[in-house]
Amino acid sequence: MTYDRLVCANCASPVSEGRCPVCRASRERLQQEGMFGGLTPAALIALLVALIAVAVLAHEMATA
Ligand SMILES: [Zn+2]
Secondary structure: OOOOOOEOOOOOOEHHHOOOHHHHHHHHHHHHHHHOOOOOHHHHHHHHHHHHHHHHHHHHHHHO
16 A cells, blocks of 8 residues: 555645645554555464464374
8 A cells, every 4th residue: 555646635735745744644554554564453363373273283293
C-alpha cells in the first residue's frame, strides 16, 4: 500500500507531504501498517499456532 498519491481530505495536498495534522496522522498509520508488510494479526496468530504445532510434534518424536 502506497500513500504517495493519497490526497488529504482536510487540506487537499498529498498526505506524503504532511502539511496538516490529519496528513501526519494518516502517514504515521500507513507507515506502521507498511512496516508489517501484509502481516496481519491473523497471520501472526497462524504463525504462532504453526510454531506450537511444530514444538508439540518435536516433543512427541522425542518421547516416542
Ligand atoms: Zn492534510
